[in-house]
Amino acid sequence: MSSASLNVEIRRIRDLAPGIREFSLSRTDGDDFPVYSGGSHIVLSLPLGERTHRNPYSLLGDPTDRKTWRVAVRKQEDSRGGSRWLHEQAREGMRIDIAAPVNLFALNRLGRRHILVAGGIGITPILSQARELARLGADFEVHYAYRAPEYGVFVDELEALAPGRIHHYVQSRREQIEFSSLLAGRPLGTHFYICGPGGMVAASMNAGKALGWPESHLHSEQFLAPTGGEPFDVKLTASGKAFTVPSDLSLLEAIEQQGVDAPYLCRGGACGQCELEVVDASGELIHHDLYLSAEERASGKKIMPCVSRLKGGCLTLNL
Amino acid sequence: MSTPAIKSQPIYAELEWDRTGTHHILFVSAEDAALAQRLLSNPPGGTLTVVHLRPADDSRSAWSQNLPDTALYLETHTLAEALEVLRDAFYVAQMGTRIYLAGAEDAIWQASQLADTFGVSRDEIRHAQLGTKARPVFCVHCRTITRGVHTNIVSCSGCGRSLFVRDHFSRRLGAYMGFQIDAEVPGEVPAAEVVYP
Ligand code: FES
Numbered sequence: 001m002s003s004a005s006l007n008v009e010i011r012r013i014r015d016l017a018p019g020i021r022e023f024s025l026s027r028t029d030g031d032d033f034p035v036y037s038g039g040s041h042i043v044l045s046l047p048l049g050e051r052t053h054r055n056p057y058s059l060l061g062d063p064t065d066r067k068t069w070r071v072a073v074r075k076q077e078d079s080r081g082g083s084r085w086l087h088e089q090a091r092e093g094m095r096i097d098i099a100a101p102v103n104l105f106a107l108n109r110l111g112r113r114h115i116l117v118a119g120g121i122g123i124t125p126i127l128s129q130a131r132e133l134a135r136l137g138a139d140f141e142v143h144y145a146y147r148a149p150e151y152g153v154f155v156d157e158l159e160a161l162a163p164g165r166i167h168h169y170v171q172s173r174r175e176q177i178e179f180s181s182l183l184a185g186r187p188l189g190t191h192f193y194i195c196g197p198g199g200m201v202a203a204s205m206n207a208g209k210a211l212g213w214p215e216s217h218l219h220s221e222q223f224l225a226p227t228g229g230e231p232f233d234v235k236l237t238a239s240g241k242a243f244t245v246p247s248d249l250s251l252l253e254a255i256e257q258q259g260v261d262a263p264y265l266c267r268g269g270a271c272g273q274c275e276l277e278v279v280d281a282s283g284e285l286i287h288h289d290l291y292l293s294a295e296e297r298a299s300g301k302k303i304m305p306c307v308s309r310l311k312g313g314c315l316t317l318n319l
Numbered sequence: 320m321s322t323p324a325i326k327s328q329p330i331y332a333e334l335e336w337d338r339t340g341t342h343h344i345l346f347v348s349a350e351d352a353a354l355a356q357r358l359l360s361n362p363p364g365g366t367l368t369v370v371h372l373r374p375a376d377d378s379r380s381a382w383s384q385n386l387p388d389t390a391l392y393l394e395t396h397t398l399a400e401a402l403e404v405l406r407d408a409f410y411v412a413q414m415g416t417r418i419y420l421a422g423a424e425d426a427i428w429q430a431s432q433l434a435d436t437f438g439v440s441r442d443e444i445r446h447a448q449l450g451t452k453a454r455p456v457f458c459v460h461c462r463t464i465t466r467g468v469h470t471n472i473v474s475c476s477g478c479g480r481s482l483f484v485r486d487h488f489s490r491r492l493g494a495y496m497g498f499q500i501d502a503e504v505p506g507e508v509p510a511a512e513v514v515y516p
Contacts, residue, residue: 111438
């Protein structure tokens with residue numbers, strides 16, 4: 001387990017767009033939620049058959065709303081079940097556990113101007129950041145790219161937060177964000193934040209670096225959904241367990257299923273929290289994370305079990 | 320996130336251009352012919368603005384010679400004027416700018432505080448100590464900063480207490496901490512020695 005868990009009830013389900021649903025959650029013990037910071041995410045524990053599936057989702061509501069937390073979920077057709085369960089099985093009134101918020105995508109409060117960019121469902125952390133900036137009276141603008149007009153979820157809420165400072169890019173109209181011009185000529189003290197698909201994030205980071213932006217001003221969030229893969233065997237040296245990771249579970253999930261406590265925060269290959277030491281690997285490590293450096297990968301000594309796997313053979317971990 | 324204060328003396332690395340930047344602002348307030356030669360003979364790509372604080376005599380300075388043709392050279396004669404010019408430079412500066420502050424600690428840390436107000440982060444700024452080692456000293460009792468201190472003990476320009484000058488440096492204040500030396504036995508003040516030439 002990671003941070004403290006809370007039991008919540010699904011109070012309301014709203015269909016926002018084809019394949020995008022919003023869930024409003026309240027605590028079952030009647031207490032207030034803690035206040036969180038813009039950009040935070042929670043991890044939902046979803047009851048898929050006899051096992052629990054933990055998926056991270058960004059909180060998108062007002063960070064100071066202590067009664068209701070909201071998340072929006074896009075149905076991932078190729079997912080191993082988490083988002084599909086939320087779209088097909090979840091009902092209002094159901095109770096689930098969530099882990100308290102963690103922020104890996106925080107605003108820099110010393111910034112003098114903030115450029116927020118969202119691609120598709122990446123709007124969710126951007127929305128809570130925009131709310132926080134609006135409350136602080138900060139100077140910010142939002143650039144929001146989506147597939148077609150009906151996919152522009154939350155545009156009214158955004159418009160209300162920053163009238164005239166929301167820019168739309170609709171793919172079906174062949175509009176797209178030109179990062180080199182978006183990032184050029186910005187005053188000192190500007191911060192850039194992006195959440196969206198991998199290719200879009202990479203394009204923006206490259207444009208920023210080419211213009212001389214320092215890393216401290218380029219912020220991105222990108223969660224990878226764990227992909228399945230071939231089954232492989234695992235041995236844990238400290239806890240003395242030996243088991244097989246089935247094709248539809250991540251390594252982290254399989255470890256948790258053994259009752260072994262493993263650390264995590266993002267469950268999406270981004271934060272580095274879940275890093276485990278590889279004692280031995282008879283097979284090829286398939287790294288899917290965004291965290292390890294090329295040298296670390298090459299060393300074969302580390303793995304991020306939330307998204308990465310072994311191809312063939314047996315993996316021995318120090319856990 | 321706030322910038323934590325450096326708890327001890329700053330360590331200054333050899334000043335080098337950060338060539339990942341696309342604009343460069345150099346503030347310099349002391350002579351160092353070798354450094355000037357090394358930096359200016361191999362300037363970074365992109366624009367370069369030099370804000371030079373120099374004495375008002377007509378002596379030649381290594382910082383005004385060998386400047387690349389494209390550099391914008393701004394000459395100033397007092398620290399106040401230099402900081403004003405620097406403020407203007409920051410005001411029009413764009414993301415991609417790297418800032419280099421070279422000179423006495425008093426000057427470069429005042430310039431650094433100015434950069435902080437523009438939201439400049441640590442990976443955008445470099446500091447180098449040149450010339451006098453005199454320290455700005457912050458009196459922890461009356462909060463006055465006494466400038467140009469060469470000795471290990473100094474009388475505070477605000478409250479007159481005898482302050483012992485510590486190595487603890489606050490980046491936020493741009494000064495070293497000074498504590499009353501005769502707090503235990505009033506009047507017992509050892510002789511001050513010049514330790515910061
Ligand atoms: S939990 Fe964040 S990288 Fe695995």
